[in-house]
Amino acid sequence: MTAILVFVTAALRHPLLQALSIIGATFILEDAATVVTAIQVQAGTIPLELGLGALYVGIVLGDMGLYGMGKLASVVPWMERFIPPRRRDIGRDWLNSRLAKVILISRFLPGLRLPTYTTCGFLGASFLVFTLTAIVATLIWTSLLFSVSMKLGHYILAYLGAWHWVGVAVLCVVLLVASRLVARQLRGKETT
Template sequence: MIPKVFSPMLDSMLAISHNPAWLVLVVIVSTFMLEDLAIIGAAMLAASGRMQPELAFVATCCGMFIGDSALYLMGRGALIWPWLTRKFQHDMIQRQVAPLQQAPWHQLALIRCMPGLRTFGYIACGLARVPGLTFTVANVSSIIAWAAGLFGVAYWLGSQYAEQMHEWLWWLLPIALVIFIVGQRKLRQNIASTA
């Protein structure tokens, strides 16, 4: 069991505000950092009754769309501003430009499914001059499909095991974060070594 001091800390952190707008903002901003964990976290908030499931899902999708669009726009901006172009000379970005020019829909679906490629991939979309409408439609479709699957599973598990998960949450979150970060690094290393 976790020390009793952690349970009240979790409750007080989540009760900073009773206004759902605060939790929506937290969910949106968290997607900019660790998208998949943000989806799972939003589902857990919904499963615990702190947010309406629909609101949590929409906030997650909005955050993902805002973050992806910002990366795309930075890539487009690099076509105009040379100082920004120099920032995006990373091999992971440059390797994705040609495939995105040839088959943007297919590549965008792959980028969504490969968490280690998202940041580089959406910047590469802008550099590859993927049309804005194509990017938006493909991105929204992939966001809804990816988030619905992950959110649905996390929400179902959270609803089934809410009481047990609440007790172990302070241990599970840091462990999940470390596993996620290590996994991302290994994935990037594997991709870099195979190229």
């Protein structure tokens, strides 16, 4: 048992495994992965470059994956029953004329990435413009959230000591709830 524990502990310190873990975590919950990674960097268990780089890679790969899911759905024959070719063309024209703006907005508004990015793929929006804009938006949003989390992580580590994971969990829940409230508030303003 001790040998297994030593192996797992050593493996978790390996940079490649750390990077792959962070990338994988971004596929589940991007913001939580960002907060936890920032606090791990603050604690000194993950190098800054590795943590932030893995976050950027994971988030952009996830965005490209959503685009790809939409692209795959577009070749399913029965999808034309839901969105006829003429409507698809209208949607594509509308989206292509504002693609960068739509991608930037969806990065910053909770709940919009999945439908927006899959729609981009489904309608055949420019993959190059989509990807470049997603990279820029990811660099901005993730850097901001990472910086705030590093600052808060400093206080969490300093004042909660061994209980710092409780602080991390509370911070993740607060961010999740706050993003949902902001999204709900914005949707309410759109309907009025």
